């Protein structure tokens with residue numbers, strides 16, 4: 711039996727910029743993310759990694775190609791339904807975490823839950839607490855995020871990405887400004903969540919050691935995946 715497929719993209723193309731500065735940023739990218747698998751995307755600066763993540767995250771629309779989430783084609787959906795898919799099924803972790811710094815860790819984690827509007831206040835609070843426990847921040851739930859260290863803030867961003875229990879986690883250099891120990895910790899946490907919860911993770915990373923811990927490594931160059939290999 712085929713393992714469950716969380717997300718696919720097929721022959722995705724994207725042009726960015728205008729006139730002379732127009733760039734063919736993605737030139738036919740196809741990927742399949744199965745439940746329980748961790749994928750890394752590596753490649754030189756400017757090869758299209760972030761563009762791909764934004765498109766898979768339904769934050770940008772490709773010029774050609776197809777995306778399915780849980781076997782449903784999504785690109786034709788109207789904006790409000792796309793936003794709902796994004797909120798319900800996808801979690802993002804960006805290199806710069808974009809936390810609201812005057813908000814507590816807990817309030818930051820509750821933002822996506824409020825947007826989705828499915829849970830009553832008490833359950834949102836309980837879930838935020840559970841997620842912050844899972845990232846090792848149980849004692850710092852109510853601290854304003856500007857009073858957390860860089861590593862702690864990135865862990866809040868991870869908890870926030872998991873707020874609505876997404877099927878797919880998209881992470882763009884999530885450990886880019888963490889030290890080595892915190893990078894591994896953050897990665898191991900994500901890996902555990904993916905494996906235990908049958909989710910999929912696509913991780914852009916410049917760290918070759920972390921890339922090689924992933925089940926699949928996709929090498930990008932000039933807007934295409936030039937090589938995919940399984941973990942050694």
Ligand SMILES: Nc1ncnc2c1ncn2[C@@H]1O[C@H](COP(=O)(O)OP(=O)(O)O)[C@@H](O)[C@H]1O
Pocket residue numbers: 726727728731733735753754755756757758759760761762
């Ligand atoms: N908004 C934009 N307008 C024009 N060109 C862009 C834009 N965003 C990215 N690009 C170009 O698209 C290419 C891919 O960029 P990006 O996906 O950010 O690469 P990476 O994340 O691999 O460094 C680069 O040539 C970049 O300069």
Ligand SMILES: [Mg+2]
Pocket residue numbers: 759760761882
């Ligand atoms: Mg990038």
